[in-house]
Amino acid sequence: MGSVKTKRMPRAVRERQMLDAAVKTFGQRGYMAASMDEIAELAGVSKPLVYLYLNSKEDLFTACIRREAAALTEAVRSGVRPGLGADRQLWAGARAFFTHTAQNPDGWAILHLQARTHGEPFAAEVAAMREEIVAFVTQLIVVAAREAHRDPDLPEREVAGLAEALVGAAESLAAWANTTPGVSARQAAATLMNFAWAGLGNLMEGRPWSAPDADQVLSFDDRA
Template identity: 65%
Template structure:
């Protein structure tokens, strides 16, 4: 069997085991058995448990970024790009719950170097969403250009909300609850974002009431 195929099987198995067991308690024996390979072969190809976990993080991160970018059609109007980008995010996280669990739950909780790789993924998502928000505000006829810092802050908030909503929905689905479909999750967040962007575009800013 070609090495790249065998490695893909090993990473597939590792994602499933790490998602279910967690990094600390995941067993290389279980990963090897699930992959249909010997443990020495897993070590030969992927060096160590730490390197294998890093390979899982990198692969799942690249797949998520690719899904969001592929969904956000650059030829569509800006608001549709934002909508489709959100759909792509939630569709991917719903279809790959183990991969999302590795990224969102496991990698963040075990310090460096894993948390740094997830932070890099998050920044790439923020960069994509920052551009989408700026384009949406501009194409929506914003009466005054939004400051760059505000757009960046909105993008961080939107990505954080998307991460939280995906985690909540996947947890409910995994426990037998109704969960949210990817469309429902995207609509929930799009309505929140769109209402805010529409107000900003028309100069209607919220401010605390004066005493």
């Protein structure tokens, strides 16, 4: 491959150019298959310049994870409008989440697939992002639940598991929506709300589902 001619530009612009190319390459080719040569070529720079700016393939991949994680987290936070009812806030957050992942499929592939399967340092970066989103969703639910129950002391642990389940469902739905033709961000968000809000709505109204007593549960052998 011939040398790539580059023109002078601000460092921040050049780094963004390299990261854009890296996200596309890692997202579509996978971490192991992606090469620094193709990333440099796609960015329109020399490979030594990529190493000069971003040190190594590992550091470049970490920078991609951090940028995409920050962008997704900000999209979800910005999508929620304070003062709305709990269902409207969750709906807005879900739409923001699915819109962002649909518009940035390579970034989502890095976060949801690549980073989690190529070593603990990468997985830890994604775990930190996920914890932030779960904490945000937990607060949305617990504030609404406290208002609904008129109980300002309702502990977060009462809804923390629901937030975990909701975020997990959103992640799986985003992966499905991005690989299923014709599924829009709005449809994915509606699917999540239909799946989740029946239970959350009952919680807000003081009617949570309760497990039956142990003596009421029959084993499969008992039913035969």
